[in-house]
Amino acid sequence: MASPLLASLLPDTTVLSDDDVSIGGVSLSKLVATYGTPLFVYDEATLRSRCREAREAFDDGVAFASKSFLCGTMARLAFEEGLCIDVATGGELDIVLRSGVPANRVIVHGNNKSPEELELAITEKVHRIIVDNFDEVERLQALVTSSQPIDCLVRVTPGVEAHTHEFVRTGQEDTKFGFSVSTGDARRAISTLRDIPGVSVHGVHSHIGSQIFDAVGFAEEIAILADLTRSDGFDELCVGGGLGVAYVEGEHAPSIREWGRAIRDAARKAGLDANVRLLAEPGRAIVAQAAVTLYRVGAIKPVSARIYMAVDGGMSDNPRPVLYGSGYEAFDIEHPLAQRPFGVRLVGKHCESGDVLIDEAWLPQATHVGSVIATPVTGAYGYSMASNYNRVPRPAVIFVKDGRAREVLRRETFEDMARLEV
Ligand SMILES: *Cc1c(COP(=O)(O)O)cnc(C)c1O
Numbered sequence: 001m002a003s004p005l006l007a008s009l010l011p012d013t014t015v016l017s018d019d020d021v022s023i024g025g026v027s028l029s030k031l032v033a034t035y036g037t038p039l040f041v042y043d044e045a046t047l048r049s050r051c052r053e054a055r056e057a058f059d060d061g062v063a064f065a066s067k068s069f070l071c072g073t074m075a076r077l078a079f080e081e082g083l084c085i086d087v088a089t090g091g092e093l094d095i096v097l098r099s100g101v102p103a104n105r106v107i108v109h110g111n112n113k114s115p116e117e118l119e120l121a122i123t124e125k126v127h128r129i130i131v132d133n134f135d136e137v138e139r140l141q142a143l144v145t146s147s148q149p150i151d152c153l154v155r156v157t158p159g160v161e162a163h164t165h166e167f168v169r170t171g172q173e174d175t176k177f178g179f180s181v182s183t184g185d186a187r188r189a190i191s192t193l194r195d196i197p198g199v200s201v202h203g204v205h206s207h208i209g210s211q212i213f214d215a216v217g218f219a220e221e222i223a224i225l226a227d228l229t230r231s232d233g234f235d236e237l238c239v240g241g242g243l244g245v246a247y248v249e250g251e252h253a254p255s256i257r258e259w260g261r262a263i264r265d266a267a268r269k270a271g272l273d274a275n276v277r278l279l280a281e282p283g284r285a286i287v288a289q290a291a292v293t294l295y296r297v298g299a300i301k302p303v304s305a306r307i308y309m310a311v312d313g314g315m316s317d318n319p320r321p322v323l324y325g326s327g328y329e330a331f332d333i334e335h336p337l338a339q340r341p342f343g344v345r346l347v348g349k350h351c352e353s354g355d356v357l358i359d360e361a362w363l364p365q366a367t368h369v370g371s372v373i374a375t376p377v378t379g380a381y382g383y384s385m386a387s388n389y390n391r392v393p394r395p396a397v398i399f400v401k402d403g404r405a406r407e408v409l410r411r412e413t414f415e416d417m418a419r420l421e422v
Contacts, residue, residue, distance in 0.1 A: 002340040002362035005331045006249050009376045011043030011290050013400075016336040021374070024400030028294060028333045031405055032372050035396050037296040038313035040383055042408075044077070044401035046290035050256060050282075051081035057260025058280050061127070063107050065241045065283030066092050068380040069291075072099030073399060073408040078286070079105055084127055086281050090117040097124065107281075109155075111177050115139055122150055130155050130205050130238075132178055137189060141196055149198035153205040153238055154179060156186040158224040160208050160217055170209050178206060181224055190232060203276075204228050207240025210284060213253055215262035218242075222263065226270035237272065238279040239263055245288040247377045248327045256285050284380040291379030293317065293395070294333065295357075297371045298349070307344045309363075311373060314348010315355045316392045318375070318382045322354055328375045330361040338364035346373070350390050383409070388417055 007014060013024050021028045024043045031041060054062050063086040064078035070092060075085050079101040087093045088109040096106055103124035110117065111132045118139055121129055129152045131137060144150050155178035157170075170177050179185040186204070193199050208221050218239055229237050244253045254262070260280070267278055295311035302308075320326040330346055332338070340362035348355040357375065367373070386394045393412035398405050 002249075004337050004339065005329055005376070009246060009249070009289065009329060011046040011292070012049060013043050013045050018337060019334050021331075021333050021336045023292070024405075025403035026400040026405045028292075028374065029372070031398060031400075032294055032296075032333075034405075035398060035407065036411065037294050037372065038311070038317055038395040039294040040291055040317075040378065040395055040397040041294065042287075042291040042379060042397065042399050044399050047074070047077055047287065048081055050286040050290065051078055051083055053256040054260075054280070054282050054286065055082040057257050058263075059277040061236065061238075061277060061279045063279070063281045064286055065281045066096060067384055068283030069287040069382075069384050070095055071397065071409050072096075074287070075099040075101050086283075090114070090120060093117070093120060093124075093126075103127075113139070115143070118143055122148055127151065128153055128202070131189065131193060134185075134189065134192075137192055137196075140193070140199065144196055144198040146198045149200065151200045151202055152193065153203050153236060154186060154189050154193065154201060155205045155207075156181050156225070156228065158206050158208065158221045160220045160224070170207055181228070186228065190228075201232075201234070203234035203236035203238065205238040205240065207281070208242060210242045211244040212242045213244040213251075215254065215259065215266070218259075218263060219266040219269075222266040222272075223270045226267065226272045229272060229276055235275065236277045236279060237267070238281065241281040241283050241285075243282055243285040245284055245377060245380070247288075248329050253285075256282060259285070286380075288377050288380035291382075292374045292376045293378040293382065295373050295375070297367065297369055297373060300344070300369055307342075308347055309344040309361070309367075309373075310347050310349060311357070312349055313392070313395065314350045314357060315352065316348070316350060316387050316389045317395050318357060318378055319385050319387070320381055321356055321358070323385075328358050328361075328377065330358055330363060330373050330375050332364050332367045333372045333374050335364040335366050338366065340364055342367060346375075349392070388412075391417055393417060 063084035065086045075096045084105045106126045107128045108121040157178040179189045299310040342363045346358040346361040396411035397409035
């Protein structure tokens, strides 16, 4: 049994009534009638407000981590709100450049950048390249010249264990990312890079993990980064992303503003010069809460142990429950204010027993085959991790704002999926 869903998990502009939900002034029932299901609905006001918060909490150069949710419209929105855009592959770089975001607002990451990816980053003159390993340093040595220069940060592993799921932990010593501080690799990388004509090293970067709820890990990270920053006279320090968000009732995450304040406090305590630009790369904290996913219920099957409720999407549009055991809430868009006494296991339509969206979902008694269910906080790592497993087309993505809806990514078709056949 559960009470009606708390508004704190929903996009900022959500209005609940007895028989409908509107976001950005647009009725979800009407969106479903126009665009079908499954459907991602993003509230532009929430996205913009989180971007602004990040821009105010950090210095210029703070970036949106595009892997959390990327399309041209999202890249332009983050750029308009003053953020740089982080990419980690040639594919992400391509989408961002096509969107019209200038290369000098793009930051290029990656733990295995190909020579082609590096060359594109260099010729486009991206804002920063985040250097990850000695093989990349060698590639840069061959590509960078005084007339073809780059600005970079050096990614380091501070040896900090973030308090989060082991698959999204990246700051510990045993990791594929960055140069170890404790072995001296970080220092060696910095001095090698500084000897390459055309390479400007602005500072160090680290990213200790994702879905982190307390600032302690960040404070430890900063103490280590501050040491390197001071001894090398750097003017930039980037703490990466990783701020957690609440997915289910009872979870509480710091706001981006509070996170920024904690980072600044930690930097001051670590004795960092006030002129050093403090940067971060939030992804999830910008986009997660801005979206809901809408599904239509197609089957309700009582078995001895429980009731299975199957919807028309699943692990192909939200693999997080399968990958990380992540929890979500659900509500019925026709009964958003109702009590939720109806306990079901919400599953997708894929041929896997593991295709579970919510292990124990609570819905109103009135939810039936044909009802539209919404799962909130699905704006991050849902669409961006979406697949065509079982040849299920990717959902459409709608942005809503001031009573208007616009489709920013159309629903994939069978033709789209057949296009690669040769
Ligand atoms: C994934 C990632 C981010 C964003 O992480 P969130 O948890 O979504 O904030 C930022 N920086 C780097 C280097 C990343 O790999």
